[in-house]
Amino acid sequence: MSKDGSKSSQIRNDAGIPDEFLRPYQPQESESAMYALWEKSGYFNPDNLPGDRTEPFTIIMPPPNANGSLHAGHALFVTLEDIMTRYQRMRGKKALWVPGADHAGFETQVVYEKKLEKEGRSRFEMKPEDLYKEIYDFTIENKSFMENQLRQLGASCDWSREVFTLDQKVIDTVYDTFQKLWDDKLLYRGSRIVNWCPKHQTSLSNLETERETRTENFYYLKYGPFVIATARPETKFGDKYVVMHPDDARYAKYKDGDTFECEWINGKITATVVKDESIDMSLGTGVMTITPWHDATDFEIAQRHNLPFEQVIDWRGKLLPIAGEFTGMNIKEARPKIVEKLQSKELVEKIDDKYSHEVPVCYKCNREIEPQVKEQWFVKMQPLALRALEALNNGEVKVLTEQHDKILRHWLSNINDWNISRQIVWGIPIPAWQKDGEWKISVESPGEGWEKDPDTFDTWFSSGQWPYITLGFPDSDDFKQFYPTTVMETGADILFFWVARMLMMGLYRTGKVPFKNVYLHGLVRDAKGQKMSKSKGNVISPLTVSDEYGTDALRMGLIVGNTPGTDLNLDPRKTGAYKKFANKLWNITRFVLESGVVTEKPTLRDADVKILSRLSEVAVDVTSDLEYFRFHLASDKLYHYLWDEFAAVTIEESKEVLKSTEANSRRYTLYCVLSTSLKLLHPFMPFVTEAIWQKLPKKDSELLMVAKWPQ
């Protein structure tokens, strides 16, 4: 950008060098133009690709949530999937990358509820239809915003095949699957303990809860002749059964079924002794009372012994009339008051104030989960999981990162049934109707007197069917041609949520694995390795980095040296290094063009034969890395080959060679290395390589994007 640039510019122009090369590379100037060029070519759609292509390569994009801006994790998946797709496209495969957008049920509803809160509104005061409509508009607006961000990141996906998770074909197939599960007796309506979030008023799967370690009081309470220990006295109003292990010698004199009268929180009760082997004799006093409605262990004991259930805490987290004088109180404020009353009745033996345990909390609002008994739809997972394990064992599907392979197998081997009902409006309604306790699966009402299930599906129930739905299962040409897909690339954090479910559902519906390979990436952290969070203020927006350093630099910063499957750090300084690399390529090109382009192969000097053989060695190496998903090594090798070998050695010595009589051999060699390197580098840095390619005087393809990969 020097002022005397005009002078040298004059001289260069005489040499016939495109003006752009007289200035440093400006990513901002060319990136959107290059993307427009690609999109206009139609080659993102495999049906339009040149040549005779038979072998498919398919990636289904993990559909980004259409409820906000893309974050660093999105940038990473776009980069990885784009590298694979561009590479396979250049290799001559029928390369298809299907984009999508996710309505993201609970996630989006939570985002929208926050928005409502800020406006002083609440979803509980709205008609469900109105709420749905508002969230729909919000999502559609964000969807197009999100799509443009994917374009900025260089995603060479086939927009003509984009699918939204609320498209009719998605809903139809999801309903079909629901019906089939019912017919196959893999679906049941059950009253079971669910994770209930009192704020969001919905049940959540285990995966949607988190654990927090809390240090709380642990109360030892006198219960007739026993002492029971609890952290939650507020649940104890209705406890009429006292449970101990049948082998516990301390309580041998009490028999199963014995009853006794005792003073309890709100007066005298009659309690019954129950013996159950699930009791841990070493914990507390080895005796506990049970609250089946609000505890999963207690629920199971009650079921085994046919004991009654009674709700103590309502859906909002307030005490019900069973609590007597405490009725209507929030459990948090009630607890100390209940303890006070117990103390006044001399029912408190002691209080341990250093009791540390983990409590489940809602992963969105961090409020304590209140276990509740609720009738919900559950999918029996074990048969589905067994089939998935079989597919892993016989190699139908490979998890490319060994640690995740182990984790996935472990999870599948210890799987629980899946609660797919959610009490939110933003999602696909469950097509089920009830009359007098009988259930029918049907989209339309089965007739007079039937009531519709007001719930919606867990988002992951539909997302879990994504690969075959997007490709048009069961009978579209795309499904026949592109299914099973080649690679599923996504975040390791949704291995269970999504990958495992897709595997099971895919096998269940289509009889085939939905993908042959699973490539998982880790979490993108900040430069110091800290998790990005709004409260810490260390969130790095990929779009901002892209604006400052260029998308190519961002992509290299995310790829080079970052091992598959492990967390990685996004360091803007590292990204800066690759911005310089893009400029280096730019100037390498300038040098090669200024030296004079020779494309007819002359008799080559030995030194040039050597240079070209080294080039082909690099090409072989990089190709092998790409085949084995070692993008972190391939990108690093190209960087060092071009900078430390080609620029630092070959070009430097060329300054002398070009003055000799054998200059043409070198000119040919330089051009050959440049054009081949651009091809090798294109999957990683698509924009600058294409921008340079467009300026080359001789090339074997108009667009680098569809140039033939060096063999």
Place this chain on the structure above:
RNA sequence: GGGCGAUUAGCUCAGUUGGUAGAGCAAUCCGUUUACACCGGAAAGGUCACAGGUUCGAGUCCUGUAUCGCCCACCA
């Protein structure tokens, strides 16, 4: 309670099947006579957590220890 992983240069991390260690950034010195200062050159920096073992040879494989991290799970 169960499972998975990490420990390599000041910092953040690579190191593909075992063959006497690499990058980015930072720090030191020198250089601006034309591809590039978004540059070039030079030098510096590590007993690869620790202890054993296998091997001609181990950062890499095995066993154990320590520290750190992540995930799963119904412990009152």
